[in-house]
Amino acid sequence: MYRYDEFDAAFVSARVDQFRGQVARRVSGELTEEQFRPHRLMNGLYLQLHAYMLRVAIPYGTLNSQQLRKLAEIARKYDRGYGHFTTRQNLQYNWPALKDTPDILAELASVEMHAIQTSGNCIRNVTADHFAGVAADEIADPRPYAEILRQWSSQHPEFSFLPRKFKIAVNGGPHDRAAIQAHDIGLQIVRDASGALGFTVYVGGGLGRTPFVGKKVREFLPERDLLAYCDAILRVYNLEGRRDNKFKARIKILLHETGLEGLRSAVEAEFVASDHTGLELPDAEIARIKAYFAAPPLPAREPVSARVQRRRGKDAKFADFVQSNVAPHKVTGYVVVTASLKPIGGVPGDASADQMDAVADLAEDYSSDELRVSHEQNLILPHVALDDLPAVYDRLASVGLSTPNAGLVSDIIACPGLDYCALATARSIPIAQRISERFGDGVRARNVGPLKIKISGCINACGHHHVGHIGILGLERAGEETYQITLGGSGDETASIGQITGPGFSYEKVVDAVETVVETYMTQRTGPEEAFLQTFRRVGMAPFKEALYDRSAGSDI
Amino acid sequence: MRGRPKQRDQNESKLMDAMITANRLSDGIVVFQDADGGWSEDFHRGAVFSDEGAKGAALARAEQSEADCEVVGPYAIEIESRNGHFVPKALREAIRASGPTIRRDLGKQAHGQAPSIVQHASVEISHVSL
Numbered sequence A: 001m002y003r004y005d006e007f008d009a010a011f012v013s014a015r016v017d018q019f020r021g022q023v024a025r026r027v028s029g030e031l032t033e034e035q036f037r038p039h040r041l042m043n044g045l046y047l048q049l050h051a052y053m054l055r056v057a058i059p060y061g062t063l064n065s066q067q068l069r070k071l072a073e074i075a076r077k078y079d080r081g082y083g084h085f086t087t088r089q090n091l092q093y094n095w096p097a098l099k100d101t102p103d104i105l106a107e108l109a110s111v112e113m114h115a116i117q118t119s120g121n122c123i124r125n126v127t128a129d130h131f132a133g134v135a136a137d138e139i140a141d142p143r144p145y146a147e148i149l150r151q152w153s154s155q156h157p158e159f160s161f162l163p164r165k166f167k168i169a170v171n172g173g174p175h176d177r178a179a180i181q182a183h184d185i186g187l188q189i190v191r192d193a194s195g196a197l198g199f200t201v202y203v204g205g206g207l208g209r210t211p212f213v214g215k216k217v218r219e220f221l222p223e224r225d226l227l228a229y230c231d232a233i234l235r236v237y238n239l240e241g242r243r244d245n246k247f248k249a250r251i252k253i254l255l256h257e258t259g260l261e262g263l264r265s266a267v268e269a270e271f272v273a274s275d276h277t278g279l280e281l282p283d284a285e286i287a288r289i290k291a292y293f294a295a296p297p298l299p300a301r302e303p304v305s306a307r308v309q310r311r312r313g314k315d316a317k318f319a320d321f322v323q324s325n326v327a328p329h330k331v332t333g334y335v336v337v338t339a340s341l342k343p344i345g346g347v348p349g350d351a352s353a354d355q356m357d358a359v360a361d362l363a364e365d366y367s368s369d370e371l372r373v374s375h376e377q378n379l380i381l382p383h384v385a386l387d388d389l390p391a392v393y394d395r396l397a398s399v400g401l402s403t404p405n406a407g408l409v410s411d412i413i414a415c416p417g418l419d420y421c422a423l424a425t426a427r428s429i430p431i432a433q434r435i436s437e438r439f440g441d442g443v444r445a446r447n448v449g450p451l452k453i454k455i456s457g458c459i460n461a462c463g464h465h466h467v468g469h470i471g472i473l474g475l476e477r478a479g480e481e482t483y484q485i486t487l488g489g490s491g492d493e494t495a496s497i498g499q500i501t502g503p504g505f506s507y508e509k510v511v512d513a514v515e516t517v518v519e520t521y522m523t524q525r526t527g528p529e530e531a532f533l534q535t536f537r538r539v540g541m542a543p544f545k546e547a548l549y550d551r552s553a554g555s556d557i
Numbered sequence B: 001m002r003g004r005p006k007q008r009d010q011n012e013s014k015l016m017d018a019m020i021t022a023n024r025l026s027d028g029i030v031v032f033q034d035a036d037g038g039w040s041e042d043f044h045r046g047a048v049f050s051d052e053g054a055k056g057a058a059l060a061r062a063e064q065s066e067a068d069c070e071v072v073g074p075y076a077i078e079i080e081s082r083n084g085h086f087v088p089k090a091l092r093e094a095i096r097a098s099g100p101t102i103r104r105d106l107g108k109q110a111h112g113q114a115p116s117i118v119q120h121a122s123v124e125i126s127h128v129s130l
Helices: A006-028 A033-042 A065-078 A098-109 A143-153 A223-240 A251-258 A260-273 A283-292 A306-314 A316-325 A353-366 A386-398 A429-439 A443-448 A510-524 A532-539 A542-550 B052-067 B091-098 B116-122
Strands: A045-047 A052-056 A062-064 A082-085 A091-093 A168-171 A185-191 A197-203 A215-222 A326-328 A334-339 A350-352 A370-373 A379-385 A453-456 A470-477 A480-487 B018-024 B030-033 B071-082 B085-088
Touching (some): A006 A033, A033 A045, A062 A065, A065 A091, A065 A098, A065 A353, A143 A168, A143 A283, A185 A223, A197 A223, A223 A251, A223 A260, A223 A283, A251 A260, A306 A316, A306 A386, A316 A326, A316 A334, A316 A386, A316 A443, A334 A386, A353 A370, A353 A379, A353 A386, A379 A386, A429 A443, A429 A453, A429 A510, A443 A510, A470 A510, A480 A510, A510 A532, A510 A542, A532 A542, B018 B052, B018 B091, B030 B091, B052 B071, B085 B091
Parallel strands (some): A168 A185, A453 A470
Antiparallel strands (some): A045 A052, A052 A091, A062 A370, A082 A091, A082 A350, A185 A197, A197 A215, A334 A379, A370 A379, B018 B030, B018 B071, B071 B085
């Protein structure tokens, strides 16, 4: 993985010192809160419901064991013994004291981590496919490009005061695991007819109060033009994006108002007119960055493991785990293992310091010291030898991380919601807990099949509800929590925004409503091979609406 | 100021009972203005204001406290009486005054500082509707 060079180390260290001074001046009164807020936000520090919240960047979701152990140590030493992995491949601490945050940032810097640009109107932490570098179907590893973008965008003088935040995601395989069409810029790695690497470029995707699926602005962008073209997009946005209304300031609104052709013409014109000096990527530099992400040496192994077969035959839970939490690796005899942060009835994305340590040990012992964090709020061991799978499973099980539910109904994305977040209008975590308890990870969940439920506690949509097969949006009406349900959303290569079923449901009834939706799907599907999203796209909203509003589950409105 | 909730005279101001809250600057912890104009982490020690004048004066004290770098973002919350106890009216404020509803071991509720009705509800089930 990427290692800091002298410039990176000096830059991050200087930022820690700078922030230490800013905190000291805030505490002494030299800076008012209004003056201090932009500084703390650019260093990932929010003030939430109960306390400050520190959002730590995990660039493109890649970690090593030393870094995860450091995150665990910080959780113990400065927080309440746990952290929350988010939909943007970040980690959030919910209880740090302001006075401790410079020390926390210094600790992070000691393992080449930081919280820079995890907030504020700038280019945020660049995210990537969580199976990057290992997926059997991968075209190319997206992380070198994400790292190049990170270096270019960090403290970029021209793009540090954008109209609004700006999110970039890169995906390396034909199956979009990074939800790129829900980002301001989505980059899909492709090859052209000659086999040359490049990107299909999407712009203007985004969720929040006005959701849009990104629009394709370039079918094929040559690899060398990555920065110059992103620079052109950012320049157009920086100049033309609205600054008069926070809610209309994202590039998706500019695209909506300008139209695809208008924005594309403006970007292409800027791209042609601008001086690419220093932005065109030399082959040698791409190769240099790619070398950091070279796969570890993995000696060839047998494609089938007798040990795994024996265990599957006698242990149904293990067999379930293999079915849902284990994916093919590009090297024969190895697999990619998802450690579920969605225990039945648990808090999606939360990991205790002990769990983090346990996963760090597993990465060291069985996964070439590598880890990934997924935007679906799980942890990934990317290089596990098939023969080691039973041992890895047993150790995950011993710390409660072996729930066999990756991609199933109980693998729910949920934002922190009103339990933690100052912006939230309703709770989301308890809804996720109750749905997960209702369906579990056993026969019922497996009969339902692949199903993505995503829950947000306000219209800012951090829980990605718009692109959930079943989306749940928590709102407040007359002092009560109410939950709107959307169906048919998708964050993959067939991205779509979910449609609202109708009036919302109360806190008490929303889980019954979700069950009604799932039962309706079960009766409507042509067979187990037709997943929820396919059924919805075939039959449409009508049968679900009828079941929700004409039968017993019933809306409260 | 704080006392047992009482029946209002029809001619009395319609102002909802209020309390002043903020986050402490040094660690962000939620605090409530007490009867002495200082700050307490415990909702039970928060001063209750029943008229606009007293509330305004309390807010002015809180703003001075903010200027003195003790707290951040002070504001008034509405409180009401339930079963003879003052509690925050809004769910958001009930959660701020107690802690996350999904982790009873965290926040003020872990130290017996949650508003009474919230504490009672919390022992029933973990997914309680406050």
